[in-house]
Amino acid sequence: MLKSSLLLAALLLPVFSAANADDYKAGDLLVSDPWSQELPPNAPTVAAYFVIHNQGDSADRLVSVDTPVAAEAQxxxxxxxxxxxxxxxxxxxxxxxxxxxxxxPMAYHVMLLDLKDRSKLRDGQHFPLTLNFEKAGPVQVEVSVQKAPPMATHEHMHAQ
Incomplete structure (x- = not known):
């Protein structure tokens, strides 16, 4: 009994680990660690950041972004x-x-303009952001709002 329970736990561990990770898949693309810094009072805009991993043999393009928290995302x-x-x-x-x-920050980013729902832009909140790729199609991610930028400790948090 104990042996089968340990085997089941070992098999389910990767599923739970993947479910807890901030990774989103679209075709050959994997979008990791979407985040935004907490909106300062009276700030007219805010930016969103993430990492895109292309695991495929052909290039793709991010062609647009959308979110319900802003009238425009660029x-x-x-x-x-x-x-x-x-x-x-x-x-x-x-x-x-x-x-x-x-x-x-200081690289590619998504700029959110004409903010609609400022309550979603406070520390600890999340908001949806849809990334529209030319080949892989749309993928919706949940952006984590944080007071300070996350530490770049993941092995994939490097410049292109």
Whole structure:
């Protein structure tokens, strides 16, 4: 009896571990660790971040994003122009085959504009964000709102 219980527990451990992870799958893409920093008082915008892992043999593109907490969600990147770091809107973001792409502060990110539901943007809250990929299609993730950025301790939290 004890042996079969241990075997069952060992078989179910990966299922429970996967269910607890902040990973979302769409085709060959895996979206990990979606988060946003807590909205400061009176801030007109907020950004969302995550990591996209492309496990497939062909590239894909993130073509748009949607969320019910904002009237508009845009893809943005930070670029150096002369001596200044500038944020700019981009139409799509390429996800390389067999590669990772990190959305992070001072890099690619999702900018949420004209915020509708500020109560979902406080520490400890979550909100849905739909990522629309050219090939993999849509995937809805739950963005975790935090007072401070998470520690980059996962092995996949590296720049592209």
């Amino acid at each position: 893809l943005h990147e930070h670029v150096m122009q002369g001596d200044l770091m500038k944020m700019q809107k981009v139409d799509t973001v390429a996800i390389p085959a067999k590669g990772d792409l990190t959305f992070a």
